Amino acid sequence: MSERYRRCPQCGATKFWIDDELGHKVVFRVTSQGAPEAAKEPGRDLSLLDFSLIHCLSCGWSGSLGELKA
Numbered sequence: 001m002s003e004r005y006r007r008c009p010q011c012g013a014t015k016f017w018i019d020d021e022l023g024h025k026v027v028f029r030v031t032s033q034g035a036p037e038a039a040k041e042p043g044r045d046l047s048l049l050d051f052s053l054i055h056c057l058s059c060g061w062s063g064s065l066g067e068l069k070a
């Protein structure tokens, strides 16, 4: 089931977060195609958010989308 999502290179978790334009934490997963998908608000449009630095919800790892494990 969670195999559909990319994983944290450090701990293997599939949930990450970033701050939105209002400074609120947005929790998301990343599909096997590399597309961020809101984890708590299904259908939320994330296209305007800055994903250049993402944070793992579980272990504190920070990095880029490209560093996630497929």
Ligand SMILES: [Zn+2]
Residues within 6 Å of the ligand: 008, 009, 010, 011, 012, 013, 056, 057, 058, 059, 060, 061
């Ligand atoms: Zn992690």
